[in-house]
Amino acid sequence: MFVSLAFWSCLEPRHARAEDIHTESRTPFLHNIPLHDTQGRLISPPPVVGEDGKPQEPRGNPYSPAQTCGKCHDYDAISEGWHFNADSATFPSGRPGEPWILTDPATRTQIPLSYRGWAGTFKPRDLGLSDFEFVTNFARHFPGGGPGEPGKIRATDPQMGRMLVTGKMEIDCLICHQTTGRYDHEARFNALKAQNFRWTPTVAAGLGVFASFKSAGSIADGWSPGKPAPSVLPAIKYDRARFDTENNVLFQVSRRAPVNNCYYCHTSESALGDARWHSDLDVHIKAGLLCVDCHRNGLDHAIVRGYEGEIRDRPISDSMINLRMLLLRRDDTGISEDDARKLAKQKLQSEAGQVETLTCRGCHTEGRLGSPRLVHKGLPPIHLEKLSCTACHSGPFPQSEPQVVHTSLAHKLGLPAPERGKNTAPVILEPVFLRGADGKIAPFKMVWPSYWARLNGTNITPVLPAEAAKTLTLPQPSSDDAARDPYNTKPLMDRQIQDALASFPADPSKGQPVFIAAGKIYRVEKGVLHASEDPAAKPYAWALAHDVRPATQALGARGCADCHASDSPMYFATVAARGPVEPTNGLSKEMWDLRGDDKTVASFFAFTFHFRPLLKVLVFAAALLVLGVLLHYGLRGLGTITAPPSSTGKGPP
Amino acid sequence: MTHWVLMAHVAVAPFFAAGLAAVALTWSGVCRGGADSPLSCPAQVLLWVVLLCGLVVILSGVLPMTPLFGAQGQHFLYLTHRYSAIVLTAAILLHLPMLARRK
Numbered sequence: 001m002f003v004s005l006a007f008w009s010c011l012e013p014r015h016a017r018a019e020d021i022h023t024e025s026r027t028p029f030l031h032n033i034p035l036h037d038t039q040g041r042l043i044s045p046p047p048v049v050g051e052d053g054k055p056q057e058p059r060g061n062p063y064s065p066a067q068t069c070g071k072c073h074d075y076d077a078i079s080e081g082w083h084f085n086a087d088s089a090t091f092p093s094g095r096p097g098e099p100w101i102l103t104d105p106a107t108r109t110q111i112p113l114s115y116r117g118w119a120g121t122f123k124p125r126d127l128g129l130s131d132f133e134f135v136t137n138f139a140r141h142f143p144g145g146g147p148g149e150p151g152k153i154r155a156t157d158p159q160m161g162r163m164l165v166t167g168k169m170e171i172d173c174l175i176c177h178q179t180t181g182r183y184d185h186e187a188r189f190n191a192l193k194a195q196n197f198r199w200t201p202t203v204a205a206g207l208g209v210f211a212s213f214k215s216a217g218s219i220a221d222g223w224s225p226g227k228p229a230p231s232v233l234p235a236i237k238y239d240r241a242r243f244d245t246e247n248n249v250l251f252q253v254s255r256r257a258p259v260n261n262c263y264y265c266h267t268s269e270s271a272l273g274d275a276r277w278h279s280d281l282d283v284h285i286k287a288g289l290l291c292v293d294c295h296r297n298g299l300d301h302a303i304v305r306g307y308e309g310e311i312r313d314r315p316i317s318d319s320m321i322n323l324r325m326l327l328l329r330r331d332d333t334g335i336s337e338d339d340a341r342k343l344a345k346q347k348l349q350s351e352a353g354q355v356e357t358l359t360c361r362g363c364h365t366e367g368r369l370g371s372p373r374l375v376h377k378g379l380p381p382i383h384l385e386k387l388s389c390t391a392c393h394s395g396p397f398p399q400s401e402p403q404v405v406h407t408s409l410a411h412k413l414g415l416p417a418p419e420r421g422k423n424t425a426p427v428i429l430e431p432v433f434l435r436g437a438d439g440k441i442a443p444f445k446m447v448w449p450s451y452w453a454r455l456n457g458t459n460i461t462p463v464l465p466a467e468a469a470k471t472l473t474l475p476q477p478s479s480d481d482a483a484r485d486p487y488n489t490k491p492l493m494d495r496q497i498q499d500a501l502a503s504f505p506a507d508p509s510k511g512q513p514v515f516i517a518a519g520k521i522y523r524v525e526k527g528v529l530h531a532s533e534d535p536a537a538k539p540y541a542w543a544l545a546h547d548v549r550p551a552t553q554a555l556g557a558r559g560c561a562d563c564h565a566s567d568s569p570m571y572f573a574t575v576a577a578r579g580p581v582e583p584t585n586g587l588s589k590e591m592w593d594l595r596g597d598d599k600t601v602a603s604f605f606a607f608t609f610h611f612r613p614l615l616k617v618l619v620f621a622a623a624l625l626v627l628g629v630l631l632h633y634g635l636r637g638l639g640t641i642t643a644p645p646s647s648t649g650k651g652p653p
Numbered sequence: 654m655t656h657w658v659l660m661a662h663v664a665v666a667p668f669f670a671a672g673l674a675a676v677a678l679t680w681s682g683v684c685r686g687g688a689d690s691p692l693s694c695p696a697q698v699l700l701w702v703v704l705l706c707g708l709v710v711i712l713s714g715v716l717p718m719t720p721l722f723g724a725q726g727q728h729f730l731y732l733t734h735r736y737s738a739i740v741l742t743a744a745i746l747l748h749l750p751m752l753a754r755r756k
Binding site: 374375376377378379380381382384598601604605608612614615616618619620621622623625626627629630632633636637 | 655656657659660663664666667670671673674677678681685686701704705707708711712714715717718719720721722723724727728731
């Protein structure tokens with residue numbers, strides 16, 4: 001029989017504190033441990049044969065990472081980590097990073113989203129996208145926690161209330177920490193599509209399968225809070241072979257997450273399609289390092305992001321202060337709570353200073369992990385003041401135009417789908433050389449928002465894809481086109497944009513219908529479609545740091561002309577805004593323009609490099625002459641001083 | 654120093670270097686320390702200081718353009734360029750009034 005699912009446990013706000021048991025050895029602990037469900041109850045498959053002599057299926061509740069891993073690892077502290085804290089106002093947003101991009105090829109929508117409020121992104125709630133909708137859109141690469149695991153579920157909330165049936169999306173520790181390579185992302189994706197949030201970690205880890213596949217999402221559709229709890233929910237049929245005689249399950253996990261686990265969410269590839277084999281991968285990975293050798297974290301999972309000045313963006317969480325306080329007070333019983341808190345904070349802040357030694361500059365200055373020290377022969381020091389390390393060393397070698405790049409988060413990499421191409425939305429370009437917040441030139445990835453919206457004064461309100469699909473007249477691809485081009489990459493013609501804008505439900509009080517795409521805003525005025533540059537259509541850019549190229553392939557390794565030439569990509573590459581419109585209709589700018597540099601200065605400076613060899617010859621020749629004169633008279637003078645006195649002199653013989 | 658100022662600075666460099674070489678060739682004989690020199694002893698000494706600092710300025714300016722020095726060496730050359738240029742300027746400023754008071 002089905003084990004009854006105590007979904008009301010979702011109402012429990014916090015998890016039990018982890019037991020104070022640690023091995024503290026560099027030898028990994030053998031995680032042969034019992035499984036617990038969301039209520040903390042032990043999961044033990046029933047005997048193979050029941051009391052009635054009939055075979056029994058090993059059915060049970062899904063395991064809960066929070067209750068299972070959280071027995072020893074403080075789940076609350078972990079849930080404040082960088083991967084899980086985006087929706088928390090407590091934590092600084094830090095340097096803008098890769099956004100989630102709400103992409104819908106049918107309505108030509110691509111909207112950068114982030115709970116962190118990075119400039120150029122929308123907060124999901126500001127768009128009218130609930131946490132639940134956000135999770136269902138991005139669960140495929142979302143590790144759980146944060147908006148997927150609200151502290152308290154409001155049963156009256158029609159969206160979030162569904163979690164009383166689907167379960168919360170707990171942090172799935174195994175996504176990052178399993179080392180078997182047997183974590184099944186596709187099974188996880190399929191389970192998440194059915195909104196089987198509570199069951200997903202179990203199925204993805206291969207601990208069991210759905211006893212008979214049911215969609216918690218569908219069940220939630222026919223259920224509303226206040227009604228009796230659904231009695232038939234998905235159940236897990238466990239793999240008996242995974243349990244030992246004491247009902248323990250072996251988890252092959254590592255604190256140091258393997259590279260391939262990181263790649264599931266952090267693959268970034270500009271060698272598309274079959275050309276992927278051309279990619280050399282990151283030089284650090286090739287040298288045998290793991291991502292987590294630099295991108296480290298403690299229990300708080302505050303991953304070192306690795307940019308200079310990050311220390312300013314790293315708060316010390318209360319959970320970590322409390323944990324350290326416990327340790328301090330245990331070691332020194334005489335210390336007061338206030339003093340222990342202050343001391344704990346001081347110690348944690350002092351330790352946080354380590355992050356600066358894990359930046360490119362920090363590591364290669366300190367020589368950590370055997371990293372080669374900075375040499376930069378022939379590179380005037382001003383370059384180190386004006387450029388980030390990544391400008392010369394990261395991303396694909398710049399060309400006359402930035403390249404299209406696919407990322408896991410944007411293009412659902414890691415999940416099977418028809419081959420993605422260079423026009424598959426969202427089109428992201430790299431490297432685009434912009435100035436970072438520190439004023440240094442650095443390479444960025446760039447995406448241009450695209451969406452239908454209403455413009456009221458200066459306020460722009462995007463229309464979400466579902467509504468756009470319902471209300472707007474958009475060109476529908478024929479079935480042949482859909483088969484040939486599953487990503488609907490055919491650009492919109494001006495006439496089609498105009499028709500779609502005309503089909504907006506008439507409501508002048510909500511504002512003028514507009515379409516944002518490829519750096520421009522489209523609107524119809526007096527029956528004519530106008531397109532113009534607009535701040536609302538500005539691209540969103542985030543710094544790229546990988547793949548790192550070796551020094552021999554860095555920008556400048558071939559000479560000054562890599563950057564200081566009349567056609568050098570860093571200044572003169574053309575960045576054509578990409579979006580669902582004719583390529584020639586998008587905004588197009590050169591790099592110097594995007595950065596706000598002076599083209600005349602850049603061009604003239606590049607021009608002067610034609611004369612640099614002559615300059616060197618002239619100056620060295622002059623230096624030789626001066627040196628010759630100095631040596632000539634210097635040696636003569638020396639000879640005069642050291643010469644023996646002449647016979648007519650008065651000195652000694 | 655960046656942009657136009659840097660370009661002007663570099664553009665002047667060959668003229669400065671050529672000028673210094675010309676001074677070395679034409680004035681060194683006068684300042685070789687003989688009693689017949691029209692210049693006072695301090696003026697003669699200052700000329701050699703000018704030539705020496707000028708040479709250091711030239712070399713510390715052009716050597717960073719060669720692949721011989723790494724980041725630390727480059728920084729050292731940069732500082733050397735800066736401070737030798739200051740001494741050079743001071744020496745020239747002291748030398749000029751002395752030229753006016755030739756023997």
